[in-house]
Amino acid sequence: MAPAWLKSDPKGCPYLFLAPMEGVGDRCFRKAMAFVGGMDRAVTEFIRVPREAHVKSLAKVYLANELSSFPLTAQIMGGEPDLMAEMALELEKRGADHIDINCGCPSNTVTGRGAGSSLLKDPRHLYEVAKSVKTAINIPLSLKLRSGFDDTSLFEENLLAAQEAGSDFITLHPRTKREGYKPPARWDLIAKAKKLLSIPVIGNGDINTVEDAFNILEQTKCDGLMIGRGALMNPFIFQQIRAQYHQKTFTPSWELFEAYLKKFVSMFPVSSLEKHKVNKLKQLTSFLCSEKAPFAPLKKSLLSLQVKTSQEYLNHMLNLFQTIAF
Numbered sequence: 001m002a003p004a005w006l007k008s009d010p011k012g013c014p015y016l017f018l019a020p021m022e023g024v025g026d027r028c029f030r031k032a033m034a035f036v037g038g039m040d041r042a043v044t045e046f047i048r049v050p051r052e053a054h055v056k057s058l059a060k061v062y063l064a065n066e067l068s069s070f071p072l073t074a075q076i077m078g079g080e081p082d083l084m085a086e087m088a089l090e091l092e093k094r095g096a097d098h099i100d101i102n103c104g105c106p107s108n109t110v111t112g113r114g115a116g117s118s119l120l121k122d123p124r125h126l127y128e129v130a131k132s133v134k135t136a137i138n139i140p141l142s143l144k145l146r147s148g149f150d151d152t153s154l155f156e157e158n159l160l161a162a163q164e165a166g167s168d169f170i171t172l173h174p175r176t177k178r179e180g181y182k183p184p185a186r187w188d189l190i191a192k193a194k195k196l197l198s199i200p201v202i203g204n205g206d207i208n209t210v211e212d213a214f215n216i217l218e219q220t221k222c223d224g225l226m227i228g229r230g231a232l233m234n235p236f237i238f239q240q241i242r243a244q245y246h247q248k249t250f251t252p253s254w255e256l257f258e259a260y261l262k263k264f265v266s267m268f269p270v271s272s273l274e275k276h277k278v279n280k281l282k283q284l285t286s287f288l289c290s291e292k293a294p295f296a297p298l299k300k301s302l303l304s305l306q307v308k309t310s311q312e313y314l315n316h317m318l319n320l321f322q323t324i325a326f
């Protein structure tokens, strides 16, 4: 059954998820995004559940109140039904109000161990993993799927297996594992999933503007949206989508953008080396300065900048960004 919270807001804005993004969309980014607001919930990057995992220790990485004002879904990734169930239950005990199973990670290390997108090779196994988790927990479960492993031949079977196992909704990133992140995402498959399933379908993939959000909703009739890279490129995207539904416009001020970046930096673990902190800032810069973004012309100079501290790097970023109309 769809969770009670998975619904549009009173003005019709669909439920908005901040996507899980391992290595990029980490706690620092999630905290900075929560500061800007606009989304309904965030999803952690995958928490790996390897064979012989000690779930109690692994689950400690999850902090239910990490974002205080927004709920945080715990995403788990593994291929052993019993261990996955044990981990999901442990996360529930730690305060998680929703578990998501990663059925999409394309990394060869992960798929070689029978987890992530390799679950899509065998709908029966996908069913067993999902069913085992669903039976163990008392909170909603979802599966985040790609459209297939090598191709889409098992697309429908995988979706039905997820539904039959008791997944309360699914999120679809409509690319196969083989397609990686190659554009375009096949929104037509989201429309197909929506027609096939009776549980809600969350649309994901290449939603980078407010216009994209309206287009995917119109083309697929999906029940909610999940946005990843679009939020790295434009941290105000959720506010801007919501504002449209509220017959308003959301124009971010320079001060808010500055505060967003400062929040991001302030969340770096104190134990991190300065060079790692600078690299984190460069990683964010590469998204903020992506091809169609207003900051694109600054990409080369900012990525080649050699500085010793993250504070210096941040100062340069702010000085340069301020030269461009926001």
Ligand SMILES: Cc1cc2nc3c(=O)[nH]c(=O)nc-3n(C[C@H](O)[C@H](O)[C@H](O)COP(=O)(O)O)c2cc1C
Binding pocket: 019, 020, 021, 022, 023, 024, 044, 045, 046, 075, 102, 103, 104, 105, 144, 173, 204, 205, 206, 207, 226, 227, 228, 229, 230
């Ligand atoms: C760097 C990176 C890391 C990702 N890590 C995860 C992950 O941990 N779990 C997951 O389900 N999807 C992960 N994804 C996939 C995204 O959640 C999302 O499905 C995909 O990027 C398409 O959405 P987008 O176009 O809005 O980014 C990752 C994507 C990227 C780019």
